[in-house]
Amino acid sequence: MAVIYGICHLADIKNAGSIVWQTILYFFIISSVAISIGFIFGIAIQPGSHTGIQIVKTKVILPSRFEINDSSLSSVIYRNRYAIFLIASIIIGICMNLSKRRKSFLNILDKGLVIFYHIIKYLYIILPVIIFCNIAYGISVYGINTLLPLSKVVGTAYLADIAFIFGVLGLVSYIFKFNLLKFLVSIKEEIILVITTSSSKTAFPIIFDKMESEGYSKKILRFIIPLGYNFNLAGACIYISVACCFLIQFYNISLSLNDYLWLFVIISVTSKTASGVPGSGFLALIFTLNRFGKIPANDIALLYSVDRFMNEARSVTNFIGIAVSGAIISKINQPVEKNAP
Template sequence: MQAIKKSLFLQVVIALILGCLVGFFFPQFSKEFQVLGDAFVKLVKMLIAPLVFCVVVLGIYGAGDLKKAGKVGLKTIIYFEIMTTIALLMGVAVAYIFKPGAGMHIDVHSLDAASLTKYNENVHAVSNFPDFFLNLIPQTAIGAFTGAEVLQVILFAIIFGIALSQLPSEVKDPVASFIDKISQIIFKMMGLIVKLAPIGVFGAVAFTVGKYGLASLMNLGYLVVLYYACVIFFVVVVLGGILRLFGFNIFKLIGYLKEEILVVLGTASSDSVLPQVMKKLTQLGIKNTTVSLVVPSGYSFNLDGFSIYLTLAVVFIAQATGTALSFHDLIIILLITLFTSKGAHGIPASAIVVLAATLNSFPAIPAVGLVLILSIDWIVGIIRAVSNLIGNCVAAVVIGAWEKDLDFERAHQVLNNPELVKQQVQEIEATETVASPALHFPIAKDLN
């Protein structure tokens, strides 16, 4: 019992099992538990905007050299674009090789488009470049924090951080100290909320099993199986291969992040683990200035699993509805998805919304075909969120190594013995009550 009390990992595992059992044996009753999962995710999203603002501003301030911060940002965007392109191409390739929609012969006139109404409300946010560009800019500074668009918060935080860094020390240092103290409160709040993760996971899993049946967690058709296999291949081979170039093992990194990954598996949302992931990456030996720039921006610009699903689903709908696609059509779809895959974070049911925007930009494929994949969105969203999370963690390692902001010796020590690191962190937190999570994540020099 003591081990369960101390381990969030074990608590979430138990919650997953209980959620499956309750959903299976009491399907009608379990549907009422949806509120628990939704409430947990909503609590987390409540703190995302101020959290991102604090870590980005303090990251720029802590970098000191704006040229250095700009170079990190440029390399980050280049890396994100390369990985997104690979993911989009993989989705198209898998769809054409395995043809998950071939032979379905769906009559689009038989599909009920009414179920798509609620998703079309947000399509304008990602439908074309002018709208996307203007949507980066909030109506007001306060509006960046009251909306759901994290890119607006990042833009405001970058401008704020750059301006702060250019002020005299007697002005910028007290402001940075104040933001640092605010960030400590936010991280403490997030820590309290994360303790509720098992409850959120239980509610989300019980609801899903109760509504769709236990089979919904195991077998939702060829498309789901194909997508899961494709994502696993991408994580193990593509991301694993990139990490291997720097001397790291993808399985050790996944093991190091097992608690966070399990929470994401249960909630189908990576928002809930943002602060813990950033803290763990800094404990891994990556400078917190790099982590604070790479990870928050990755939540909008580096959605690997999301990108794979985007092109796979588009081609699947084309195959299912008998829409022939030429090579020229595929090039256009790739160009469209390179754009629409950005900024999906913060949009409710983002995959369906972005797919609707993509199909609206390419009318040859009937947008009503989205009805075909509505029922599997949650189940594919699980692995989608996990792969997005792992992709961003790999990005932080790669950019850290690229910029020489990674302590390789420390990283190997952490990955080879993560339990020792956890023990060291607990000892530090017990003795250093005034440490700041934002500016002073435990790093190599603190833990050695």
């Protein structure tokens, strides 16, 4: 819905063509840098080496009705469902943008987004139960001694996120003469909301009003920010790359440069599925492992037991990265918007 919402606002932007290319280039560069930072910190700190955690042999047996036949059409659709949804959203958004009833569609989308986020807000009531189950399962299977070694991977993800926010985004802000610290202070309420809910999307409805009140272009923000929630998830990119490094080191797997490049490409794609309710980043990690095929997912519950702690960091990083992208592209094109007839 966010993708359709963003594309539908293209008609409101005078220099839409140049903004589209700026957005694509910006999202591609930032996402690539985020993945690289995750690899750099994961390889440098080595959170998965010498953990002392004993690999537990667990066997999960699913009922036959849940078995997936890889050769069936339904299986192919299921494995690629997120890519199908994204492509369908883009097509629908373009069709709505060209329709004469475009304004009616936008009104429906506005109301739909409000209803959706009200539902999500009440779903957060069960979050403490989910967190309890995550940690309890990990401790029951691997023992309480696993928490200390796993804190290393949590710390690695946090350090990588901090380096990205104040290093990469700080450099980008300096290049475009944009005061990052002042901007972060101006959206501190939204950042706190993201931290408390562990989801970047809880601040989606209110970030528009906040940034528009700060003087950023409403038309550009309504295009950039919704798309950013699917294509500019820097926190998810960092989390998945750090988690993959942890598992590679945990299993002592030897990978070639080509393997890392292929993993880089896979993360670039699967990270786009990490936008949603809390924990969607962990699902994106599972998709990554399944696609890559060279990292076992047998002990993925190890990371699941501490995923809640990393979820806060990646949600905040996602949100800040999205907000900064809207601010910078709006700043670049603001003179054009003001001078447009």
